[in-house]
Amino acid sequence: MRIMIESKGISKVYPDGTEALREVSFDVSEGKSCSIIGPSGCGKTTLLFIFSGILKPTSGKALIEGKEVVSPSKEVALILQDYGLFPWKTVYENVSLGLELRRYSKKERKRTVSSLLEDLGLKGFENHYPKQLSGGMQQRIGFARAMALNPRILLMDEPLSSLDALTRETLQNFLLSLWKNNGMTMLLVTHNIEEAVFLGEKIVVLSSRPGSVAEIIENHKVGDVNYRNTEGFLEKCREVRRSIEDGVT
Amino acid sequence: MPGSEEEHRGWSYLIIGFLILVMWHLFAVLLNSIALPTPVAVFYAFISGIKDDLLAHLLISAIRVGCGILFALALALPLGMVSYKNRADKIVAPFIYLLYPFPHIVLLPLVILLFGIGDLSKIILIAIIVFFQILVTTRDAARNVSMNYIYSLLSLGASEKDIYKHVILPASLPKILTAMRISIGTAIAVLFFVESFATTKGLGYLIMDAWSRMAYPDLYAAIVTMALLGFCLYVMLEEVEHKVCAWVYV
Numbered sequence: 134m135r136i137m138i139e140s141k142g143i144s145k146v147y148p149d150g151t152e153a154l155r156e157v158s159f160d161v162s163e164g165k166s167c168s169i170i171g172p173s174g175c176g177k178t179t180l181l182f183i184f185s186g187i188l189k190p191t192s193g194k195a196l197i198e199g200k201e202v203v204s205p206s207k208e209v210a211l212i213l214q215d216y217g218l219f220p221w222k223t224v225y226e227n228v229s230l231g232l233e234l235r236r237y238s239k240k241e242r243k244r245t246v247s248s249l250l251e252d253l254g255l256k257g258f259e260n261h262y263p264k265q266l267s268g269g270m271q272q273r274i275g276f277a278r279a280m281a282l283n284p285r286i287l288l289m290d291e292p293l294s295s296l297d298a299l300t301r302e303t304l305q306n307f308l309l310s311l312w313k314n315n316g317m318t319m320l321l322v323t324h325n326i327e328e329a330v331f332l333g334e335k336i337v338v339l340s341s342r343p344g345s346v347a348e349i350i351e352n353h354k355v356g357d358v359n360y361r362n363t364e365g366f367l368e369k370c371r372e373v374r375r376s377i378e379d380g381v382t
Numbered sequence: 383m384p385g386s387e388e389e390h391r392g393w394s395y396l397i398i399g400f401l402i403l404v405m406w407h408l409f410a411v412l413l414n415s416i417a418l419p420t421p422v423a424v425f426y427a428f429i430s431g432i433k434d435d436l437l438a439h440l441l442i443s444a445i446r447v448g449c450g451i452l453f454a455l456a457l458a459l460p461l462g463m464v465s466y467k468n469r470a471d472k473i474v475a476p477f478i479y480l481l482y483p484f485p486h487i488v489l490l491p492l493v494i495l496l497f498g499i500g501d502l503s504k505i506i507l508i509a510i511i512v513f514f515q516i517l518v519t520t521r522d523a524a525r526n527v528s529m530n531y532i533y534s535l536l537s538l539g540a541s542e543k544d545i546y547k548h549v550i551l552p553a554s555l556p557k558i559l560t561a562m563r564i565s566i567g568t569a570i571a572v573l574f575f576v577e578s579f580a581t582t583k584g585l586g587y588l589i590m591d592a593w594s595r596m597a598y599p600d601l602y603a604a605i606v607t608m609a610l611l612g613f614c615l616y617v618m619l620e621e622v623e624h625k626v627c628a629w630v631y632v
Binding site for chain 2: 182185186187205206207209210211213214215217219220221222230231234235261262264265278282
């Protein structure tokens with residue numbers, strides 16, 4: 134299987150001297166999903182910013198399809214936790230923003246956005262502002278905006294962490310089907326163990342700051358909504374938890 | 383129901399406006415001095431002023447104050463917005479901190495020496511003073527925009543120009559418009575100052591002229607007109623704010 138995302142010994146030291154990442158290496162094959170988990174402040178977000186071409190690593194390389202990432206690419210969509218949507222833009226404007234920035238015509242934008250909103254059950258909310266909608270709906274709009282450019286790679290930074298438990302599970306299922314139906318490669322940063330296990334075929338456990346790879350856990354049973362209710366799922370969660378605790382101490 | 387709420391507010395404005403007039407009237411009667419005529423006397427002076435050239439003076443004043451504010455906005459907005467970047471702020475912030483506390487109104491002699499005693503120097507003095515008020519607010523607002531909004535936009539393939547258009551400007555606009563509303567009061571105070579000498583046009587001139595003629599009803603008619611000018615500008619800006627910052631009010 135072709136390698137889609139590769140982190141080759143990435144280290145990142147910020148100008149103020151903070152060391153965020155140290156020698157992080159892992160890879161994700163095409164169409165696979167990978168969770169990155171670790172204690173807060175372990176540089177998980179930094180890693181996503183590097184892969185989306187916003188930040189440059191101090192040393193090491195971020196490769197996508199074997200090519201070094203130097204600038205934001207149309208193939209890669211990034212979803213951030215709380216600030217993904219722009220409160221001053223309507224649902225329609227938010228979703229079509231990526232297309233607008235990439236100079237798609239008005240007609241194309243309208244067609245793509247309308248069908249996306251219909252698919253995600255957001256039809257009729259085009260002219261609402263984000264704050265008029267529930268947290269779960271807002272996050273679905275975030276997904277819609279990321280999907281508008283039809284990316285092959287989806288990078289997510291704790292996309293569901295501000296939601297209540299029930300909405301969160303619904304959206305995890307939604308994310309799972311989104312990933313299965315679109316054949317994207319998915320990289321999910323989370324601090325929630327269940328989420329990491331439910332959505333990541335591969336789980337990269339990072340140690341606390343500076344983040345470095347503590348362990349990579351394979352998790353092949355991902356893909357079924359009912360995985361969550363199996364004994365194997367719970368066993369995997371325990372394994373991940375142990376690994377995180379080892380990384381902290 | 384928003385409709386009835388709106389209506390409710392309209393009524394309270396009318397009632398309180400009327401109350402102010404009543405208080406003025408009582409005060410004038412009690413004081414019994416030619417220096418404070420009753421609202422009725424001022425109203426007659428206002429009407430005869432309109433028949434004369436009050437509106438022409440109002441127009442001149444409105445143009446001076448309007449141009450001053452727009453001038454200030456045109457300069458302060460870009461300077462304030464680029465300050466979201468640390469590199470730009472390193473230059474803008476010291477300018478603000480060193481020049482803002484300085485009483486700009488004392489630049490009057492310099493402005494007159496450079497630009498003469500015509501409308502231009504009046505507009506420029508208003509602009510200088512309002513400029514700092516808008517700049518300080520815009521800069522603060524731009525620097526408070528979360529970097530995550532900017533990262534989000536960059537990941538979608540945004541250019542530098544897009545950051546201003548899609549993030550910095552819309553995110554700062556509510557605060558910028560509030561600053562502009564506040565600066566109307568200042569602008570009109572400066573307007574009075576610059577119109578109080580070396581001109582024969584404008585409401586400030588009318589006030590000084592009526593004062594020297596001891597024509598007190600005329601004096602108050604001019605004052606009320608100036609207040610109305612401020613009030614109209616204020617309401618106009620509020621309307622603009624509701625239109626362009628609709629997201630704040632939903």
